[in-house]
Amino acid sequence: MQTKSEFGYDSKIEGDVVVTTVDAALNWFRANSVWPMPMGLACCAIELMAVGASRFDISRFGSEVMRFSPRQADCMIVAGTVTYKMAAVLKRVYDQMPEPKWVIAMGACASTGGMYRSYAVLQGVDNIVPVDIYISGCPPRPEAVLDALIKLQKKISTQPVLSKMKVFNLQTNPATP
Amino acid sequence: MATPEFIQKILTQFGDAVAGPVEFRGEWSLTLAEAGRIFEVCQFAKLKLGFDFLVDISSVDNYGADPRWTVVYHLRSMKSGEELRIKTNVSEEKSELPSVLGVWRTVNWHEREIYDMMGIRFTGHPDLRRILMWEGYPYFPLRKDFPLAGKPTDLPGVAFARPAPLEGGPFVTVAGGGDATGREPRVRNPED
Numbered sequence: 001m002q003t004k005s006e007f008g009y010d011s012k013i014e015g016d017v018v019v020t021t022v023d024a025a026l027n028w029f030r031a032n033s034v035w036p037m038p039m040g041l042a043c044c045a046i047e048l049m050a051v052g053a054s055r056f057d058i059s060r061f062g063s064e065v066m067r068f069s070p071r072q073a074d075c076m077i078v079a080g081t082v083t084y085k086m087a088a089v090l091k092r093v094y095d096q097m098p099e100p101k102w103v104i105a106m107g108a109c110a111s112t113g114g115m116y117r118s119y120a121v122l123q124g125v126d127n128i129v130p131v132d133i134y135i136s137g138c139p140p141r142p143e144a145v146l147d148a149l150i151k152l153q154k155k156i157s158t159q160p161v162l163s164k165m166k167v168f169n170l171q172t173n174p175a176t177p
Numbered sequence: 178m179a180t181p182e183f184i185q186k187i188l189t190q191f192g193d194a195v196a197g198p199v200e201f202r203g204e205w206s207l208t209l210a211e212a213g214r215i216f217e218v219c220q221f222a223k224l225k226l227g228f229d230f231l232v233d234i235s236s237v238d239n240y241g242a243d244p245r246w247t248v249v250y251h252l253r254s255m256k257s258g259e260e261l262r263i264k265t266n267v268s269e270e271k272s273e274l275p276s277v278l279g280v281w282r283t284v285n286w287h288e289r290e291i292y293d294m295m296g297i298r299f300t301g302h303p304d305l306r307r308i309l310m311w312e313g314y315p316y317f318p319l320r321k322d323f324p325l326a327g328k329p330t331d332l333p334g335v336a337f338a339r340p341a342p343l344e345g346g347p348f349v350t351v352a353g354g355g356d357a358t359g360r361e362p363r364v365r366n367p368e369d
Contacts, residue, residue, distance in 0.1 A: 084338045085311050117341040119318050119327025120310070127339075 026161045030074070030100065031153040032062040037073030037097065039090060042080025044107040044139040056142040061149050070096040075152065076129070077145075081109040082122040094129045102156070104148050105131045108138045181205065183226045183259060190221055206262040212248070212274040215265055219250065219277045228252040228261060231281040234288065236295045240321035245269040246297055250277070267297060276302040294319035311336045 020028075036058075038048055051058045058064050067073040070093045082090060094103070105125050108114035111134045113123035125131060132155060133148045184198045184205055194214055199206045209218055222228040232251035239245055246267040253260050267274050276299035278284050288299040289308040296317035299305060307314065313332045316323055325347055326340040348362035 084336045085309075088334070088336050113341065117326065117343050117346060119323070119325070119338065119341065121341070123339070123341055 023161045023163060024157075027157045027159060031156040033065070034061075034063045034102070034149065034152065034156070035065045035067050035072060035074045036063050037070050037076045037093070038066050038068070039076050039078045039093065040080060041078070041082060041086060042109060044079035044110070047139045047142055048077060048079045048106065048145065051142040051145045056146060058146065058149065061146065061153065063149055070094070071098065073097055074100070075102040075104060077104045077106055078110040078125045078129075078131075079106040079139075081114065081116060082125050083120050084122055085120075087122045087128055090125065091128045100159075102132045102152055103129050104133045104135065104145075104152065106135045106145060106148070107140055108136065111136070114138060181259065183222075183228075183261065186226060187218070187221065190225075191218060194218075204260050204262065206264060209263055209265040212265040212267045212271075215248075215250070215263070216275045216277050216279065218263060219252075219280045222252055222261065222263070223280050226261075227254045227256055228259075230255050231277075231283055231287070232260075234284060234291060236291045236297055236319075238295065238319070238321045243268065246272065246295065248274060248291070248297065272296060273298045273300055275300050278302060293317070296320065314338075 038045065040048055050056055052064065052066060063075075070076070074097070076094055076097065078090065094101070103125070105111045109116060109121070110125045111131075113121050115138075117123075122128070133152050135144050135148045137144055180198055184207070187195055187207060188198070191209075191214075194210055195218070196208045196210060197206075209215060230253045232253050234251070235249045237247040237249065239247060244266040246269065248265055248267060250263040250265075251260070252263065265274065274297070276284065276288055278288070278299075278301065285302070285304070286308060288302050289304070289306060291297050292299065292302075292305055293307040293309050294317060306312065310318065311332070313335060315330060316328055318327070324340070326343050327338055329340060330336075330338045345364045348364060350362045351360055353360075
């Protein structure tokens with residue numbers, strides 16, 4: 001009569017076990033598949049295309065899925081000069097992106113208005129949307145964009161996910177255990 | 178340089194209404210005294226003289242002088258390669274002249290741009306809206322009395338604008354000012 005049955009985890013068949021927290025796992029998923037929304041508005045967009053192409057290859061960092069619909073994107077890369085006429089459109093696109101979402105201001109114009117000290121140009125996209133990473137340069141080299149992406153991944157991987165939700169629940173409803 | 182044939186033809190056709198054929202580096206300019214006749218002159222230039230291509234229309238703000246506006250029409254004949262410039266003056270009170278859309282269809286956007294930037298209206302234009310700034314923007318930004326940094330405006334849901342920080346600027350380049358250091362853009366106030 002068989003007394004022992006193998007219901008346990010067989011590492012030979014099913015591979016090794018990784019023990020982690022839910023926060024770390026969720027952040028790992030998020031950081032390594034950031035789907036960018038290419039907000040190409042000027043010459044920076046050309047460099048952004050180079051980042052996506054074979055020489056620099058943004059897919060090495062899991063971000064090759066450029067989504068031109070804001071509803072499927074995680075990170076808006078504002079590449080170029082934001083005019084006041086475009087500012088309202090940009091804000092509208094940002095508002096349509098689902099949470100969690102991040103913004104990279106690429107180049108001098110998106111970060112500060114750049115050389116356009118003018119009646120027509122928004123002096124930095126951070127006037128209307130929260131920016132996570134600023135890239136210097138006019139336009140920045142593709143390597144700089146990749147560096148910004150790596151920095152954004154580092155930032156994402158330290159953000160609280162579930163622990164923040166718990167704190168939020170306690171604050172809004174203290175009776176919840 | 179001898180006056181070309183097309184200049185002579187315009188002069189005989191319009192007489193005193195057209196003044197001073199001025200030649201500069203092989204290009205000829207005419208000044209039309211009465212802005213109201215611009216359609217007539219343009220139509221003549223296209224149909225009788227072969228100026229089938231309108232290169233551009235530009236506008237000049239002679240701020241402080243009267244008449245304030247000068248509108249310049251750049252014409253070219255694709256067949257002969259001749260170029261003609263027709264200038265006409267418009268006073269600030271009037272700020273209006275006939276559209277030449279019936280002559281060249283390309284003027285549609287050119288006239289809209291001048292309306293947008295300078296505030297000169299073109300009568301008979303079928304769609305005189307702003308082309309670069311948004312609908313509802315209250316100023317004409319290329320006028321000399323409009324500050325480079327802009328003025329604050331708000332049109333909720335459409336657009337807003339704030340004055341740009343000039344940090345002591347505008348930064349001005351001096352043409353032919355010695356070496357590269359001397360020419361580079363710097364804050365140059367007229368008082369200094």
